[in-house]
Amino acid sequence: MARYGATTPHLLSWFARYNATRSFRRQVRPFGFLVALQIKNVAQRLGVQEKDPALGAVLGALGELPRGIAPYDPDPAKAARLCFDRRTGVSIPEALLRTYAETLAQYHLHPEDKFANGDYLDVGATTRRHVRVAGVEHIGKEANRWEERFFVGDDPEAQVVYGEPAEYLQMQKREALEGIRRFGVRRVARESGLSLGLVSAMGQGKREVSDRSMERIGEVLARGEWLRPK
Numbered sequence: 001m002a003r004y005g006a007t008t009p010h011l012l013s014w015f016a017r018y019n020a021t022r023s024f025r026r027q028v029r030p031f032g033f034l035v036a037l038q039i040k041n042v043a044q045r046l047g048v049q050e051k052d053p054a055l056g057a058v059l060g061a062l063g064e065l066p067r068g069i070a071p072y073d074p075d076p077a078k079a080a081r082l083c084f085d086r087r088t089g090v091s092i093p094e095a096l097l098r099t100y101a102e103t104l105a106q107y108h109l110h111p112e113d114k115f116a117n118g119d120y121l122d123v124g125a126t127t128r129r130h131v132r133v134a135g136v137e138h139i140g141k142e143a144n145r146w147e148e149r150f151f152v153g154d155d156p157e158a159q160v161v162y163g164e165p166a167e168y169l170q171m172q173k174r175e176a177l178e179g180i181r182r183f184g185v186r187r188v189a190r191e192s193g194l195s196l197g198l199v200s201a202m203g204q205g206k207r208e209v210s211d212r213s214m215e216r217i218g219e220v221l222a223r224g225e226w227l228r229p230k
Helices: 009-013 016-021 043-050 054-062 075-081 101-104 140-154 166-183 185-192 198-201 211-223
Strands: 002-005 034-037 068-071 161-163
Touching: 016 140, 043 054, 068 075, 068 140, 075 161, 166 211, 185 198, 185 211, 198 211
Parallel strands: none
Antiparallel strands: 002 034, 034 068
């Protein structure tokens, strides 16, 4: 169970049905707290359904995987009793909610994302992953809500995007032109998926190129594994 704030109209709208039948004092209000509860994994859900066939009807009414939310309560048991699917409003039985014990039981199967060769079936030495910058974009401080968006669903209002800095666009253009001259029009066109004519015109400076095309070439150059001049 994770606590989040109802800090946007989109998040607050999930409680429209819940709030409709409650006094203002008992409603989830703007900037109030909500909790997101995780649903059992597939194997666990099937096991529960075998023991209680009535839960199969609940899952059928929900359609796809339920997205459980509830008004905030410091007592997880009370919050679980009020859990419902945020899209349909259908109540989610506690038997379908994942417990801490069930989560921890699967923890050793989680991959080590910071290293390659770190999945639970991999053997041998792990190798450090490296970050290659393919783009720069200015965003607001809402970046610290990425985890929230993972658990409670994507919210288009959650992140403010200011675009790319002008100096970066100029640097990206210089690097793209240098890449075309160094590795050849055909190789860059093949690797980026852009047309031969477009890449040729870019290299000769004969055509104004969209930012997206520049990004495509920048992403290809950032990959690096094919960048060995013949």
